[in-house]
Amino acid sequence: MPEPVAEPALNGLRLNLRIVSIVMFNFASYLTIGLPLAVLPGYVHDAMGFSAFWAGLIISLQYFATLLSRPHAGRYADVLGPKKIVVFGLFGCFLSGLGYLLADIADNWPMISLLLLGLGRVILGIGQSFAGTGSTLWGVGVVGSLHIGRVISWNGIVTYGAMAMGAPLGVLCYAWGGLQGLALTVMGVALLAVLLALPRPSVKANKGKPLPFRAVLGRVWLYGMALSLASAGFGVIATFITLFYDAKDWDGAAFALTLFSIAFVGTRLLFPNGINRLGGLNVAMICFGVEIIGLLLVGTAAMPWMAKIGVLLTGMGFSLVFPALGVVAVKAVPPQNQGAALATYTVFMDLSLGITGPLAGLVMTWAGVPVIYLVAAGLVAMALLLTWRLKKRPPSALPEAASSS
Known part of the structure; x- marks a missing residue:
């Protein structure tokens, strides 16, 4: 973890502006993810003539690359410092746009074009993991570890904002200039972010001896397990709420997703100091309780308003987890290992969101759509019990965890 320079305590607007000035680089990396998200599946399937399998694989390659590269991103951030990792990640985002551009140039050779698209997606996944992990650690290095919860919260806010802006903006870019126009936009966003990052002052990397990956994993895996269980609620809302509304013959699934996003971002903005005041484990348990109520409301909803309230509560509950x-x-x-710890912890959420879709789909096929929300509520209840156990009996090897609860 980078060491902040000693200075008077930050608070309020000045603190938030300092954090936003760093996490905007994560915003840029996620904007390069959101821009092609609504375009590439249709381009691969309709314009290039490949099957839906290949269209889905092109999108999934980025997530697999992010998942596999996250632990390396955290370790390099600990050793080299987060600024270098952010610049490296943003350069990867730039190269992904170059891959799209070359794929467009090679459109007369479909297999080569598809290969270039896939290569761009892999590079984007690596770039995002480095830019995202690095920007969090850079932000902590600037404002101090006391505010790590607020830095992580702001990173989530800019992530949602970038994805929400990116998809419709990408569609407009594609309508304006085809894949070439989209590629140039991605490259422009990444290049601008690199140019803004380079003149900013670095923070010092901690010079202590790093722990091996197995030791880091052993210290964070229980917290990661609680996160992965709670992430199932987010996964089933994001993936299946449209099918849920269709099964009920209701309108308004898109508005329900909007409610989830409003609740998610709004909760983070309304309670910026909740974690510092109450402790991380206490806040997590409160959030689990709210998320469980929300998922139960969705799963048992007999009227659209019940489902909407449930989705709203689920977004509020998951927000600060x-x-x-x-x-x-x-x-x-x-x-000196906190970058690796943050990256390893994040992998549990990546894994959860990756497997929630297919597993929930199997449950839905067997028992119907509403049941998946009840099952997700059960998984969040398991996360609540695990977190309660961690609070009552912190792992003996982790004195810091005990003091933070």
Whole structure:
């Protein structure tokens, strides 16, 4: 973890502006993800003539690359410092746009074009993991570890904002200039972010001896498990709420997703100091309770308004889970390993969101759509019990976790 320069305590607007000035680089990386998200599946399937399998694979390659590269991103951030990792990641985002551009140039050779698209997606996944992990650690290095929960929260806010802006903007770019126009936009966003990042001052990397990956994993995996169980609620809302509304013959699924996003972002903005005041584990348990109620309301909804209230509560509950548990997880290791700890902890959410879709789909086929929300509520209840156990009996090897709860 980078070491902040000693200075008077930050608070309020000045603190938030300092954080936003760093996490805007994560915003840029996620904007390069959102821009092609609504375009590439249709381009691969309709314009290039490949099957839906290949269209889905092109999108999934980025997520697999992000998942596999996250632990390396955290470790390199600990060793080299987060600024270098952010610039490296943003350069990867730029290269992904170059891959799209070359794919457009090679459109007369479909297999080569598809290969270039896939290569661009892999590079984007690696770039995002480095830019995202690095920007969090850079932000913590600038404002101090006391505010790590707020830094993580702001990172989530800019992530949602970038994805929400990116998809419709990408469609407009594609309508304006085809894949070439989209590629140039991605490259422009990434290049601008690199140019803004380069003149900013670095923060010092901690010079302590790093722990091996197995030791880091051993210290954070219980917090990661609680996160992965709670992430199932988010996964089934994001993936299946449209099918749920269709099965009920209701309108308004898109508005329900909007409610979830409003609740998610609004909760983070309304309670910026909740984790510092109550402790990460206490906040996580409160959030789990709210999320469980929301999922139960969705699963048992007989009227559209019940489902909408349930989705709203699920968004509120899930909002602070990641930063609340993340604060405790990164304090479970020495400062020189906190980048690796944050990246390893994040992998559990990546894995959860990756497997929730297909597993929930199997449950839905067997028992119907509403049941998946009841099952997700059960998984969040397991996360609540696990977190309660961690609070009552913190792992003996993790004194920091005990003091943070």
